[in-house]
Amino acid sequence: MLLRAALVALLGALVLRPGWFVWAFAPFAPEGGPVIYERTTLLSLSLSHLGLVVLASGAATLVAVTLAILVTRPAGAAFRPLSRTITNVGQTFPPVAVLALAVPALGFGAGPTLVALFLYGLLPIFENAITGLSTLPPATMEAARGIGLNRWQRLLRVELPLAMPVILTGIRLSVVIALGTATIGSTVAAKTLGEVIIAGLLTNNTAYVLQGGLIVGLFAVLIYDALVQLETRLSRRLGTV
Amino acid sequence: MIEIDKISKLYDGVAAVDAVSMIVETATITVIVGTSGSGKTTLLRMINRLIEPSSGEVRINGEPTGTLPKHVLRRRIGYAIQGHGLFPHHTVARNIGAVPELLRWPPEKIRARVDELLDLFSMEPAQFRDRFPGELSGGQQQRVGVARALASRPDLLLMDEPFGALDPIIRARAQQDLRRIQRALGSTIMLVTHDIEEAIHLGDRVAVMDEGRLVQHGTPAEIIRQPATEFVAEMVGGVDRPLRLLSLVPVSEIVVDGPAEGEPLDADTNLRDALSTCLWSGRDALPVVRDGVPLGRVTLDAIRARAEGPR
Amino acid sequence: MRMRDAGPALLAPGLLFAGLGFAALLAPFMTLAANRIVAGEGVAVWRVADPVVTLPGIVALAAGLGLGLLTAWPRVRIAGAAMGLAGLVWLLSQGATVLLDGAGQYARVSPGAGFWCLLVILALLLADALSQLSPGPLARALLLAAVVGTLALLLQSGALSQLSVMREYASRQDAFGDASLRHLGLAFGSLAVAAAIGLPLGVLCHRRETLRRALLPVLSFLQTIPSLAMFGIMIPLLGWVADTVPGAQSVGIAGIGFAPAFLALVLYSLLPVVANMLAGLQSAPPAVIEAARGMGMTDRQRLFRVELPLGLSVILAGVRIVLVQNIGLAVIAGLIGGGGFGTFVFQGLNQTATDLILLGALPTVALALSAAIVMDILVELTRPIPERTP
Numbered sequence: 016m017l018l019r020a021a022l023v024a025l026l027g028a029l030v031l032r033p034g035w036f037v038w039a040f041a042p043f044a045p046e047g048g049p050v051i052y053e054r055t056t057l058l059s060l061s062l063s064h065l066g067l068v069v070l071a072s073g074a075a076t077l078v079a080v081t082l083a084i085l086v087t088r089p090a091g092a093a094f095r096p097l098s099r100t101i102t103n104v105g106q107t108f109p110p111v112a113v114l115a116l117a118v119p120a121l122g123f124g125a126g127p128t129l130v131a132l133f134l135y136g137l138l139p140i141f142e143n144a145i146t147g148l149s150t151l152p153p154a155t156m157e158a159a160r161g162i163g164l165n166r167w168q169r170l171l172r173v174e175l176p177l178a179m180p181v182i183l184t185g186i187r188l189s190v191v192i193a194l195g196t197a198t199i200g201s202t203v204a205a206k207t208l209g210e211v212i213i214a215g216l217l218t219n220n221t222a223y224v225l226q227g228g229l230i231v232g233l234f235a236v237l238i239y240d241a242l243v244q245l246e247t248r249l250s251r252r253l254g255t256v
Numbered sequence: 257m258i259e260i261d262k263i264s265k266l267y268d269g270v271a272a273v274d275a276v277s278m279i280v281e282t283a284t285i286t287v288i289v290g291t292s293g294s295g296k297t298t299l300l301r302m303i304n305r306l307i308e309p310s311s312g313e314v315r316i317n318g319e320p321t322g323t324l325p326k327h328v329l330r331r332r333i334g335y336a337i338q339g340h341g342l343f344p345h346h347t348v349a350r351n352i353g354a355v356p357e358l359l360r361w362p363p364e365k366i367r368a369r370v371d372e373l374l375d376l377f378s379m380e381p382a383q384f385r386d387r388f389p390g391e392l393s394g395g396q397q398q399r400v401g402v403a404r405a406l407a408s409r410p411d412l413l414l415m416d417e418p419f420g421a422l423d424p425i426i427r428a429r430a431q432q433d434l435r436r437i438q439r440a441l442g443s444t445i446m447l448v449t450h451d452i453e454e455a456i457h458l459g460d461r462v463a464v465m466d467e468g469r470l471v472q473h474g475t476p477a478e479i480i481r482q483p484a485t486e487f488v489a490e491m492v493g494g495v496d497r498p499l500r501l502l503s504l505v506p507v508s509e510i511v512v513d514g515p516a517e518g519e520p521l522d523a524d525t526n527l528r529d530a531l532s533t534c535l536w537s538g539r540d541a542l543p544v545v546r547d548g549v550p551l552g553r554v555t556l557d558a559i560r561a562r563a564e565g566p567r
Numbered sequence: 568m569r570m571r572d573a574g575p576a577l578l579a580p581g582l583l584f585a586g587l588g589f590a591a592l593l594a595p596f597m598t599l600a601a602n603r604i605v606a607g608e609g610v611a612v613w614r615v616a617d618p619v620v621t622l623p624g625i626v627a628l629a630a631g632l633g634l635g636l637l638t639a640w641p642r643v644r645i646a647g648a649a650m651g652l653a654g655l656v657w658l659l660s661q662g663a664t665v666l667l668d669g670a671g672q673y674a675r676v677s678p679g680a681g682f683w684c685l686l687v688i689l690a691l692l693l694a695d696a697l698s699q700l701s702p703g704p705l706a707r708a709l710l711l712a713a714v715v716g717t718l719a720l721l722l723q724s725g726a727l728s729q730l731s732v733m734r735e736y737a738s739r740q741d742a743f744g745d746a747s748l749r750h751l752g753l754a755f756g757s758l759a760v761a762a763a764i765g766l767p768l769g770v771l772c773h774r775r776e777t778l779r780r781a782l783l784p785v786l787s788f789l790q791t792i793p794s795l796a797m798f799g800i801m802i803p804l805l806g807w808v809a810d811t812v813p814g815a816q817s818v819g820i821a822g823i824g825f826a827p828a829f830l831a832l833v834l835y836s837l838l839p840v841v842a843n844m845l846a847g848l849q850s851a852p853p854a855v856i857e858a859a860r861g862m863g864m865t866d867r868q869r870l871f872r873v874e875l876p877l878g879l880s881v882i883l884a885g886v887r888i889v890l891v892q893n894i895g896l897a898v899i900a901g902l903i904g905g906g907g908f909g910t911f912v913f914q915g916l917n918q919t920a921t922d923l924i925l926l927g928a929l930p931t932v933a934l935a936l937s938a939a940i941v942m943d944i945l946v947e948l949t950r951p952i953p954e955r956t957p
């Protein structure tokens with residue numbers, strides 16, 4: 016708990032008051048070179064980075080869960096083997112390659128990054144949503160039918176809530192990948208925290224690299240942790256843990 | 257002969273097994289019976305040192321078990337458990353030959369032993385040798401599990417709820433098989449169960465455990481006739497006691513000369529079944545035969561006399 | 568109800584492929600650009616060459632998509648997909664020659680959106696039909712070999728050498744060879760090191776609960792750190808090692824280049840290796856472990872005779888994850904001078920040269936896919952319990 020609070024505080028300070036850390040990064044900066052990245056404020060980079068991730072993961076969640084619901088209904092069953100093939104094959108596509116391949120199709124900027132994040136983000140959520148929706152305890156489903164819930168009621172009141180922890184795990188995987196891929200998005204001119212690292216790599220300024228790396232790393236670790244907490248709380252309430 | 261000498265196991269200062277002593281004669285079956293948490297499995301697992309005793313010792317033919325390295329000790333003691341624990345990636349032959357393999361027997365000797373055991377358990381070697389456990393029925397898996405435990409001709413066979421996972425009919429057959437094979441091989445067996453019926457049916461001696469202590473150790477008849485404590489009495493079941501007593505005695509023991517009407521009984525039938533036949537067919541006496549030769553008769557009164565408890 | 572009886576089972580995926588496929592035929596099939604930097608102009612499929620040439624190709628494509636509708640005959644669907652793919656290649660190779668004719672010295676032709684869409688659709692059709700047949704491991708290995716062989720022949724034959732991406736390759740043959748070796752070295756080398764560290768760690772975690780509780784969260788947090796950040800953080804770290812540890816520089820440890828990329832990949836690999844090793848070892852049923860202990864196996868014997876053979880397929884599944892992941896992540900090494908296909912990707916992004924990006928990205932994808940298929944076959948072959956009908 017204490018560690019978590021300390022990390023949040025550290026992250027906040029790194030983003031909002033980078034000047035405080037000149038002493039720490041100075042040894043890594045080239046002789047006489049800048050220590051703290053100042054071309055754009057770190058805050059705006061963080062916000063646009065997180066914005067990309069939230070937008071892409073939100074859309075991916077919506078689409079993936081909808082598709083998973085369709086495929087797990089009797090009418091969509093014919094698409095199940097196909098959807099399994101697509102998720103299996105799709106996940107072997109490296110995220111960086113997806114990003115790079117989006118450029119020829121869509122050009123530079125936030126657009127291809129967003130599309131790549133969205134497409135890649137679909138897969139873990141879709142896979143987990145299918146697992147969650149198709150491995151519900153049969154007794155519970157039988158009971159839900161038995162007490163006279165119709166299909167919609169079963170879906171909304173029983174299936175989705177019970178599958179939620181598994182779906183959340185998929186969302187977490189997806190968000191973590193998106194955070195990482197968005198970082199690389201700065202190589203295709205999306206405005207993200209990767210910009211700081213790339214600038215450092217291009218100018219041989221290790222101070223930038225460290226600064227950017229630390230902030231992105233802290234964001235990822237804290238968001239991951241928060242989602243894990245959410246999952247455990249949810250599963251505990253459902254009594255599955 | 258197995259001597260268990262004041263053996264105890266403490267967990268956080270609480271005794272799971274509390275100074276248990278008993279002697280198990282060679283070539284007998286001793287059944288340890290008790291409720292869950294009575295310490296019966298802990299006692300059994302201390303004998304092959306899967307659990308280290310906190311104090312006390314076990315001697316096998318006079319030799320303390322603590323003097324041997326654990327794995328060497330265990331290779332000398334057969335061990336069969338509930339759910340058989342067969343290696344799913346090995347064939348039946350390799351499973352049965354597992355301990356001889358650890359003991360580095362020559363391959364042809366292992367092969368001969370495997371076939372001998374399969375025969376003994378009424379499983380055609382040519383048919384079953386190369387199968388995998390997943391291809392066997394539950395009863396067959398259980399038999400292979402026991403065969404594996406017997407493979408190296410161990411000084412002692414430990415069995416922990418070996419029939420627990422079987423359904424009642426297969427279970428009764430497995431119990432009969434065990435009795436038959438134990439007689440044939442002269443094995444010394446210690447078996448743990450929570451089922452008093454199984455204990456009475458299988459045991460030459462029955463040891464009743466309660467809260468870590470050995471509360472009674474004797475023949476099945478003694479346990480039923482003179483339960484040492486309330487707990488044992490409750491365990492052997494108030495109303496069923498006379499019937500359980502009868503189930504231990506074969507008809508041949510009380511057969512007398514004289515005629516009787518109707519379908520004859522075999523001399524090995526137990527008295528409970530004889531009583532049942534009397535009541536069902538409304539007869540007071542039944543003819544008894546052995547191998548088709550008339551021996552005499554058994555009467556309802558004689559059966560009743562054997563069912564009486566101490567006055 | 569009647570719909571469901573006959574409808575979806577017969578039509579659904581095939582219809583989807585056919586619909587999307589015919590739509591994709593309308594999209595620009597190839598692009599023609601004045602040079603390698605500028606954006607090209609789309610050319611529709613019926614315009615890439617004379618009708619004498621395009622018609623057979625288009626017919627093959629249409630027929631392939633049509634055969635894909637026959638859900639009941641997976642073999643026919645496979646043949647259809649193969650026919651469609653052949654048509655695709657035919658159109659591409661013929662179109663490239665025709666379009667370049669008289670278009671200027673620096674002109675470039677590339678496959679367009681229509682081509683890529685059709686390629687994906689036909690590949691999915693093939694995969695869908697194959698999954699209907701559920702071929703065994705041997706059949707899949709032969710199939711993979713056949714596909715790779717066909718692809719190699721096609722590239723060797725020069726039928727596609729007019730394409731822009733192949734021209735990029737032609738002018739960088741040596742660099743491409745180096746990059747391939749470097750990429751493989753990064754992906755497989757880091758896997759080997761991670762296995763050498765992670766597999767024994769997995770055994771220790773299996774034996775000691777306290778170590779497991781301490782180690783696994785640390786490894787999963789490592790896994791969470793975005794790759795670029797991880798690669799970046801390795802730079803000062805290894806730079807410091809290179810400066811302070813005597814002899815480190817002479818064995819190739821340096822702040823940038825191969826070493827930080829390699830180390831970052833190793834760190835990423837540890838979690839899947841350790842976690843799957845652990846899961847593999849724990850996959851043996853408790854009764855089996857109890858029996859192994861009870862019959863007098865030593866810890867070592869139990870590990871090698873029972874736990875490892877029973878867990879092998881789970882352990883290999885971890886290796887699969889790592890291999891596919893590392894082949895992808897090794898691209899990032901291109902950003903910190905670590906070499907590999909990433910070099911082309913990021914050079915291409917810098918120069919806005921699309922085909923250079925493809926030259927890096929396509930082999931990466933192909934490598935990742937092949938590795939996944941090969942590892943899947945191995946995982947299946949090492950399932951501990953042979954499946955036999957009694």
